[in-house]
Amino acid sequence: MGAHHEHDPHEAAPAHGRALRLGIGGPVGSGKTALTAALCRVLRDELELAVVTNDIYTTEDADFLRREAVLADDRITAVRTGACPHTAIRDDISANLDAVEELEERHGGALDLVIVESGGDNLTALFSKGLADRQIFVLDVAGGDDVPRKGGLGVAAADLLVVNKTDLAAMVGSDLDLMARDAARVRDGRPVAFTSLREHPGAPEVAGWVRGVVRAARAHGRAHANAS
């Protein structure tokens, strides 16, 4: 074998010049696509954005995003996952990497943020660090207020836990204080955001968090560039 440069393009923090990759996962119907659309609407004027959707069945999520015109068509790609959404974001990330890299090439390396929205999945789903630099896990109050207590990899380990549809809490008998306490206990102090996209379509708290991680990644990239 000759000399091979072991260049690893998938460090935990993005190297200088590549977009931050943000995974958004969570159970079916928790509001992943609505949150993705909200983030696109709020951030598209300040960041160069693209989205990869992992639809279980069809390109429905990608079509929704296009219909809503939250981003131009050439910034949205749909990936099929062979009936295994968690495999496509965790065990074998090939199809998603191909989609992300294609988007980056198409936009000349100018993207700041690529959102990878997973297919609806179970509480153990977690994005591979080879695919996502940071990840958000989305629950909704109607899924039951015992979910944070049960934990699971997504609930416990995501960089940000979003508990959505708080406007429904009273109707479905979910105790938000209990959810907050349980989430804090299993999450080791990592942040939790309670949202109602119906009442606050811009998801300000989540958008603020995303701005922060993109800023931090840029600073890291600059430090990275200065150091080399």
Added chain:
Amino acid sequence: MPNDHGGSGAAVPVSLPARLLLLADSRLPAGGHVHSGGLEPAVLAGAVADVAGLAGFLRGRLATSGLAGAALAAAACAHASAEAPWAWARLDLEADARTPSPAQRRASRAQGRSLLRAARRTWPHPALDALAALREPHHPLVQGAAAAAAGGAPRDAAAISAYGAVTGPASAGVRLLGLDPLAVHRVLADLSAEIDAVAAEASRETGDWAALPATSAPALDLYAELHQGAEPRLFES
């Protein structure tokens, strides 16, 4: 039992060291799980509905596109084992010529691209770097070059390719039809001797590329084309 490194296709059982087992393992993160090898459109068309139907599908696929792919993989392995410069573009055209359906060519190239990424990270090798100049080489070429990079012979590459030609669609059958996975594995066990025979035949001639088998299945070609417009569909191909 020593490996048959002559690529002569003599009936010596393949004995894979761990480096090559990694390449044959479905856990290899190379994108295969999003492709059904034409099984999904066959299911949508009602042509495969049970374990017996799956067995027939797998046998047909193995004897046609399975054999052609395994032969290309064996040729690619022999070529990667030779000295640079490599003529990957020409072998890639041989793969094109053996893949009549545009949808299948796209699926083969998508899987080739993903496998190439996995192989270069797992078994770095200059022949794989040279292959990357094609950006999206056909899947069997990457299978063969990766087998060479992992220390394998053409016969090993053919065995891994032929094996994958049936295990991939079998796994898709379990997911799409809810078939009993134990019954499906029994089908695979029953096919084992045929897989070995195809691997032996596929690695008989690796130097004369024009003479490589060009077996294909019109039904698979048609299904692949129909699949592109099918909604909903779970698999890329």
